[in-house]
Amino acid sequence: MMDRRRLLAAAAAGGALAAIGPVRALASATETQDASAAFNALMDRIAQEMLLSNPETLTMLGMDRGPMADARFKLADRSKAKVEADKAKFIAGMKDMAAIDRDALPAKEQVYHDSLSFFGETAMQGYAFPYGGGMYPSPYTISQLGGSYRQIPDFLDSQHRIEAADDAEAYLARLSDFARSLDDERERMQIDYAAGAVPPDFVIDRTLTQMEAITGTAAAQSVMTQSIARRTAEKNIPGDWATRAEAILTDAVYPAIQRQAEALKAVRAGATHDAGVWRLPDGEAYYRYGLKYYTTSSLSPDEVHQMGLEQVAEISARADALLKAQGMTQGSVGERIAAIGVDPRFVYPNTDEAKEELLQELNVQMAAMQARLPDYFGRLPKSPCEIKRVPKAIEAGAPGGYYQAPALDGSRPGAYYINLRDTAEWPKWMLPTLTYHEATPGHHHQIALQMEQPDTPLLMKVMGFSAYSEGWGLYSEQLADEMGVYENDPFGQVGYLQSLMFRAARLVADSGLHHKRWSREQAIRYMVDVLGDKESTIATEIERYCVWPGQASSYKVGHTTWVKLRENAKKRLGSRFDIKGFHDTGLALGGVPLTVLERTMNAWTPV
Known part of the structure; x- marks a missing residue:
């Protein structure tokens, strides 16, 4: 599986693209130019608002150097207020995109437009539910698979670069910011609980086990302390980095994880063992x-x-x-x-x-x-x-x-x-x-x-x-x-x-x-x-x-779908079928909905 939810929270998206409208006259060169300029400006704006404003994403993309170097000192804002502000910006972006004439765009940009529309329309369906709050379907802010408690230690170790002293200072600043992230998420998960989305008892138990594995490790032996100690030593960067990291963990991070754990324990006694989201408010619609x-x-649940x-x-x-x-x-x-x-x-x-x-x-x-x-x-x-x-x-x-x-x-x-x-x-x-x-x-x-x-x-x-x-x-x-x-x-x-x-x-x-x-x-x-x-x-x-x-x-x-499209292409092209061409054409699209993939591959293999 992929772990890409951090990028536009778009590890996946779904839904059916709106049907293509009736055949229309070809757009003029001016119409195409205007539509393309508007659409590219919108994509740049969404990237700025949803990606480049997130300091963790900048690090993941390798863009936290030069003019964006200050991003190294921060973690993403995980507060409810930020989640709601991001929703508002994204909804505004989708409204602006609806005003762009999709059919006036060049073919490649039509693929982008269809894919982004597809993502936006479906993500906004998720906004209607009073729990979860992210841009992908998961009703629980904190679980054994979700939450900064499990993401940030590995992020700091494997993605935050340490080449010089200011990188190490940035690491410690992020470690301090980690406690704020944990408390912001705790507030959001309690909003989930108030909306009726308490995780099943076994999810709470698994999550608590993982939290206890972190806080049960002496701060000096934590991966978060050991990482900065090891990497500053490898780069011969002087400073008592391990002691400083240990103090931050002891005074701020571990107590914040324990506060999350206490919030989970507070609902554990009343948690159900029922596993599915059908038990949540509007749970069948959520699925x-x-x-x-x-x-x-x-596809309907029965068809699946x-x-x-x-x-x-x-x-x-x-x-x-x-x-x-x-x-x-x-x-x-x-x-x-x-x-x-x-x-x-x-x-x-x-x-x-x-x-x-x-x-x-x-x-x-x-x-x-x-x-x-x-x-x-x-x-x-x-x-x-x-x-x-x-x-x-x-x-x-x-x-x-x-x-x-x-x-x-x-x-x-x-x-x-x-x-x-x-x-x-x-x-x-x-x-x-x-x-x-x-x-x-x-x-x-x-x-x-x-x-x-x-x-x-x-x-x-x-x-x-x-x-x-x-x-x-x-x-x-x-x-x-x-x-x-x-x-x-x-x-x-x-x-x-x-x-x-x-x-x-x-x-x-x-x-x-x-x-x-x-x-x-x-x-x-x-x-x-x-x-x-x-x-x-x-x-x-x-x-x-x-x-x-x-x-x-x-x-x-x-x-x-991939197999069906390949077999269809073989039937249509016969001896002209080229496996390299099929793969390169499908992969050149990047990440797209299956409907966009099908339309593109069918165009590559005309009857």
Whole structure:
């Protein structure tokens, strides 16, 4: 998965584009010029208001140097007042865009207009709900997956650059600002509670566990103290940085995290165990909004559920045939996959040394894949991709793997994170597919190319839609199989099929939780039985779906669309079909809704 919500809060967006209006006369050169100038000015304005005014985003993009160097000393404003001010600016921007003649724009800018309209229309649907308050569907300001308590420590460690003394001073200023962020979020989550959006008891418990992992670590040993101590030493920057960081943590940050924890504990006794958002005010409508936002489709919850059941059955039959070819004939597909999941041949010891060995093997797999890419792509990203462990402080509730985009200026590479809390969750036959999804030719390949696209407005370099990007990540897994990477690795191919089946089962579990009112335990049991995964792994996944309603469905909806478009192109073009052309055309769009992708690819393959 991608971790890109920080960029315009647009890890994904959804909904259906407004229908294209009736055919009209071609715009004159003057009309085109005027519309284009107005639209580009609007995109620049939105980028300034929503991206360049956020100091964390500037750091993430590598833009916190030169005239914007003061951004290094601040964190984003997370107050309710700022959230409401941003909403007002965004709504004003969408009204101004509605006044621009979309049909008078050049073709490339029509894609931008459609994508931004799509995002704006759907995000504003979310504004109608009295809880959550962000620009993507998550009803809880603080959870095991949301909140500065889990984001800022890693942000400071992995993205805040320390090259000189003023960078270290900026680090400490941000560390002091961290306490304000925590208190602002505490006020917002209490507004959620008053509106009826208290997280389920198990989400509160998981969140408290992660908070206690932070505050239960001596301030001197915290990653936030160790990071500045290590990096100033590496750069020979004199100063007692560790002692100063330790004091800020002790006096300000830890107490603020504890205040958040106390606010969670105050509602824990009355929290329900019901998992889905159906129990919230207008909860069924909230789930439909989440599905629309994340899948960029008009699929109903029942259609999503049925799609999942059908695809689980189809992929399971393919895995069954592979397992039988390896002499494994007894038990369900899930039971047989579970058996190879604990086979000592495939399990790394749960030690730090073995975890380092695992990371090294992932790098070998990524390098081998990169050597194959020129046969399938005309454009390759310039930015490299690193493979890292999920920080130990948040690994208990974090997903199994996720991707972090590179800096625009090339100062920081892309990174894919793997959760190594327990190596038993990652038998060797599962690992290649994760690498192809998160790194290359998956998320890193797609997102780095988007950010490196020349002559593209900043807003379009960072806007993302989950169905497009996660669909591409899953398509990349299929492409790797088609490249022949599993030619002599049948168990690796089982891992690939299990990954596909995992995403199909997500359709069932996501709609089961939020529409069919499944319990957390019912959803866990369904996925464990189907997939053969460890219950601890699946429990973390199910709890993730509970706080991001609809997001889990974006993968397979997007993948199905990418595959359908490729097969349609093959039928239309026959011997003229070029896999490089298909990939380069689809990826040149950047992050777009599926409707925009479909329209573009159908135009590339006219009947």
